[in-house]
Amino acid sequence: MKKELIVHKDPKAPVSEIFRTLRTNIQFMNTTKKLQTLLITSTLPGEGKSYVASNLAVTFAQAGKKVILIDADMRKGRLYSIFEVSPRPGLSNYLSGIDREGEEEIDISKYIQPTQINNLLLIPAGNIPPNPSELLISEQMSNLLEQLKEVCDIVIIDGTPCELVTDSVILSRIVDTTVIVSAAKETKKDSLGRIITNIKNVGGNLAGVVINKIPLSSKKYNERYYYGSKSSKSKTKRSNKETDSDKTNKATVSDEKTQDILDQINSYMEEDHSGEFEE
Numbered sequence: 559m560k561k562e563l564i565v566h567k568d569p570k571a572p573v574s575e576i577f578r579t580l581r582t583n584i585q586f587m588n589t590t591k592k593l594q595t596l597l598i599t600s601t602l603p604g605e606g607k608s609y610v611a612s613n614l615a616v617t618f619a620q621a622g623k624k625v626i627l628i629d630a631d632m633r634k635g636r637l638y639s640i641f642e643v644s645p646r647p648g649l650s651n652y653l654s655g656i657d658r659e660g661e662e663e664i665d666i667s668k669y670i671q672p673t674q675i676n677n678l679l680l681i682p683a684g685n686i687p688p689n690p691s692e693l694l695i696s697e698q699m700s701n702l703l704e705q706l707k708e709v710c711d712i713v714i715i716d717g718t719p720c721e722l723v724t725d726s727v728i729l730s731r732i733v734d735t736t737v738i739v740s741a742a743k744e745t746k747k748d749s750l751g752r753i754i755t756n757i758k759n760v761g762g763n764l765a766g767v768v769i770n771k772i773p774l775s776s777k778k779y780n781e782r783y784y785y786g787s788k789s790s791k792s793k794t795k796r797s798n799k800e801t802d803s804d805k806t807n808k809a810t811v812s813d814e815k816t817q818d819i820l821d822q823i824n825s826y827m828e829e830d831h832s833g834e835f836e837e
């Protein structure tokens with residue numbers, strides 16, 4: 559397995575601890591309804607969706623949860639390589655139904671591969687199809703999620719980047735919650751605001767935003783996770799921001815929790831964090 563599976567390779571690393579905190583936050587964010595399907599998306603390729611999705615999946619598996627990780631980035635999927643399993647057959651093959659004979663139901667188990675991690679199964683992306691978006695938003699995809707929910711504790715979907723295609727925004731409606739991965743100093747604030755707004759507009763539930771790839775002078779931390787807290791600190795930040803005259807990049811949304819996330823991100827990106835991670 560690749561060394562970027564840090565929570566497996568080095569469970570005691572500070573980053574692994576941060577992934578466990580992210581897992582705990584996700585587990586506790588919803589007390590009334592069982593949270594079973596989680597989508598990971600970002601604005602653009604390369605921000606760390608696959609890195610976060612795979613490490614998060616491993617932390618759930620380490621906690622004894624039965625996890626199915628789906629590589630839904632059918633254009634650039636590389637989870638098969640991170641977990642060193644066969645790239646196909648995968649999601650595209652299942653969704654396109656090319657293996658179907660007559661009217662029979664396709665046997666999903668053919669597409670789910672065991673990994674070297676206990677409790678963690680993977681559906682790789684499969685062959686690159688001509689119409690990935692169409693496949694992802696098909697009824698077959700929601701049926702797949704329904705069936706997988708019967709056989710595991712949590713399904714984690716490594717999604718597509720929202721600035722390029724709309725798949726993830728549409729998928730956010732059929733999953734229980736969505737995590738957005740952003741890359742420090744790369745992700746544009748207005749793009750981030752746009753995804754958050756788009757997901758809220760289709761009725762998706764947002765868990766929070768991971769700030770990944772924070773430049774380090776030490777290896778102490780390289781992820782952060784912001785989620786909607788109603789702390790007085792974030793409220794203070796919000797009222798400060800409201801007096802700002804420059805609001806050009808500020809996306810606004812109607813509900814308080816999401817606005818909180820957005821405010822925290824805006825504040826974080828505007829602050830100077832250069833010395834923060836030094837030992």
Ligand SMILES: Nc1ncnc2c1ncn2[C@@H]1O[C@H](COP(=O)(O)OP(=O)(O)O)[C@@H](O)[C@H]1O
Pocket residue numbers: 562600602603604605606607608609610770771772780781
């Ligand atoms: N926190 C991180 N620290 C170091 N490298 C990272 C980190 N997150 C991602 N990367 C690297 O950045 C590249 C892109 O990450 P990836 O997860 O494939 O992005 P995406 O799935 O969003 O396209 C990969 O080579 C990955 O190993």
Ligand SMILES: [Mg+2]
Pocket residue numbers: 607608609631634635636716
């Ligand atoms: Mg990826």
